[in-house]
Amino acid sequence: MLVMGEVRTGLLQNSGEIPESLCQGVLGLLSGERVRISRRPIVYAVSPDQLTGVDCRLASAARARVRGVGTVLSRASVTGGRVLQGSSHIQVARAEADHRLSWSHYLARPGVVEVFGKMRVPDLADGFADSGAWNDCLDLGSVSERFMDAVQASPLLDRKAPFRSARTRLRWVAVAEEPGREGPGIRFTLGRDRVRTLRLVLPDGFTPDVVDFCEDLALHDWLLTTLLVIVERARVGTATRAEVTAKLAPAVDHLLHLWMPAARLDDGFAPLWEALERRPGFSRQWQSLVARVRDQIAINTLALLREAGGW
Amino acid sequence: MLVFAISDKGGTGRSVTSSNIVYRRALQGSDVCYLDFDFGSPTAGAIFSVSSAARGTIQGGMHGYFEGRIADPHRIDIWAETDREGLRAKPPGAGQMVLFPGDEGGGEFSTVSEEMLRRCVRLFTRLEEEFDLCLVDLSAGRSFAAQMALAATARLPGVPFRWLVFHRWTRQHIIAAHGLVRGRQGLLAAGVEHGHDEETLADHIRFVRTAVLEPDAAELEGLRETQKAWLNECDRELRELARRYGVGRTSMLGKIPLDPVLQWREQLISDEDVLSSQIANAETVAAFDDLAKKIVDDSAWEAL
Numbered sequence: 036m037l038v039m040g041e042v043r044t045g046l047l048q049n050s051g052e053i054p055e056s057l058c059q060g061v062l063g064l065l066s067g068e069r070v071r072i073s074r075r076p077i078v079y080a081v082s083p084d085q086l087t088g089v090d091c092r093l094a095s096a097a098r099a100r101v102r103g104v105g106t107v108l109s110r111a112s113v114t115g116g117r118v119l120q121g122s123s124h125i126q127v128a129r130a131e132a133d134h135r136l137s138w139s140h141y142l143a144r145p146g147v148v149e150v151f152g153k154m155r156v157p158d159l160a161d162g163f164a165d166s167g168a169w170n171d172c173l174d175l176g177s178v179s180e181r182f183m184d185a186v187q188a189s190p191l192l193d194r195k196a197p198f199r200s201a202r203t204r205l206r207w208v209a210v211a212e213e214p215g216r217e218g219p220g221i222r223f224t225l226g227r228d229r230v231r232t233l234r235l236v237l238p239d240g241f242t243p244d245v246v247d248f249c250e251d252l253a254l255h256d257w258l259l260t261t262l263l264v265i266v267e268r269a270r271v272g273t274a275t276r277a278e279v280t281a282k283l284a285p286a287v288d289h290l291l292h293l294w295m296p297a298a299r300l301d302d303g304f305a306p307l308w309e310a311l312e313r314r315p316g317f318s319r320q321w322q323s324l325v326a327r328v329r330d331q332i333a334i335n336t337l338a339l340l341r342e343a344g345g346w
Numbered sequence: 347m348l349v350f351a352i353s354d355k356g357g358t359g360r361s362v363t364s365s366n367i368v369y370r371r372a373l374q375g376s377d378v379c380y381l382d383f384d385f386g387s388p389t390a391g392a393i394f395s396v397s398s399a400a401r402g403t404i405q406g407g408m409h410g411y412f413e414g415r416i417a418d419p420h421r422i423d424i425w426a427e428t429d430r431e432g433l434r435a436k437p438p439g440a441g442q443m444v445l446f447p448g449d450e451g452g453g454e455f456s457t458v459s460e461e462m463l464r465r466c467v468r469l470f471t472r473l474e475e476e477f478d479l480c481l482v483d484l485s486a487g488r489s490f491a492a493q494m495a496l497a498a499t500a501r502l503p504g505v506p507f508r509w510l511v512f513h514r515w516t517r518q519h520i521i522a523a524h525g526l527v528r529g530r531q532g533l534l535a536a537g538v539e540h541g542h543d544e545e546t547l548a549d550h551i552r553f554v555r556t557a558v559l560e561p562d563a564a565e566l567e568g569l570r571e572t573q574k575a576w577l578n579e580c581d582r583e584l585r586e587l588a589r590r591y592g593v594g595r596t597s598m599l600g601k602i603p604l605d606p607v608l609q610w611r612e613q614l615i616s617d618e619d620v621l622s623s624q625i626a627n628a629e630t631v632a633a634f635d636d637l638a639k640k641i642v643d644d645s646a647w648e649a650l
Contacts, residue, residue, distance in 0.1 A: 048475060177417035184468055194504035199377050201476045270439040
């Protein structure tokens, strides 16, 4: 078993969060089907699945020429009316024929890409995890971003985002547990240029919940990355209190309430999140940043009160 | 915000001035990027002292992106990759500074296809998400890159944009700058063809004078009185000419004094160059700083 995907996460280009009623219009651009919305514990809207036909090279760590034909399964989602994600993945399988079949064959297997010849799982997994943005192999990130771009271009959005932020890229690879070769269940790595890689070893095989998990992790990694930048730019201790507060305000307005790790996930994924909470310790770092933001704002409020002579 | 830097003639110091504006803006805390749209001679890497991209990159730059060979153009984090020691440490509070270099051996385009235009719109939209200021350095004269910029911004009504026209403070340059904006096939005429409103577009264009020698400058102390009088007269004539051609004070965003360092070293001027080695003039840095602020200051861009 080999499943790989890439999730890109960014800020929805609108001045405020969009209400649930707009999600349908914003995400429905992609197809005539309905947008799915769940409301608790946070509003989450997801587009219908999209298929992209591909016939191209797959990245290989050994630089072998591996050709894959099939379809990429993608979707776009908006969390809390504020954070946009584009997510694509494929399941890699060995082709039974030695030539390309008619597209109806591949369309009947959504999200499956068949490779010709011998399929070496570790080679393809390593190749995908390490692939740069500019080789001529299958680039799931670009497919994801295309759907994000379609959402961002919606006339329903005012394009006046409250702050600038870069999109993050989470590239993930899931393989089956092999008897006798015990690997870690989960490995998360921060790379250059906002690339993160996630390696999963799944004892129970692949289910669509794995994609949910990767998207949830990508969302929280983006929140943490973005808040870190905002706090760094605020120059706490150097800039004046008023400047610091002005820089931190967008975080309070738009980000702090979105942190809900594993909120929509199947219970089976709890151990994976727990592993990430131990190391690198997502929530620990988030809580400490949030406390710092709130303390700074509290101190500024006190200073203002004192100036006004009311305290 | 998208800012397009253009000049009618070469040698105006367009690239070196825009690079310094980007650098000052980053120091002021904004996230900035610099896009090298001078496809024929991509040299922005040299100005930022990134030797791997001194004559463009070989890793898929702007040219390759527009040709559709790559999905994302190569990006260079200048703070991390510059060869200049003094620039390598990003000061606290400074923003991102990213260079999107051209391709080594890229060459000018001979046409703008619909596909290239779509790619341009997508690139501008994505960069607008990430950067406060995207400076697009166009080549000198009327180019397909400039056409593409006009066409793309016409399709992006929600994305603010501004144009800077660079010219030297000489008779020929003043007339040429006027022609580039208002002449036949100038920016305004071409903009209208692509769907811009002429008056609105004109409000988004300002001039930047480069290599300006002020008659009261300290460098001119040693001149004879007759020479000074003559210089004053020339300057007065140029001001009159500029006013007649619509390139006068009201449409000017800033001016950069003549500084030997800019002429000979075509690089970023750091505070160190002014303070410790003292090879650059403080006035030059002040002019860059001022321009970097005015570019995003709406009051400097009120309708004329």
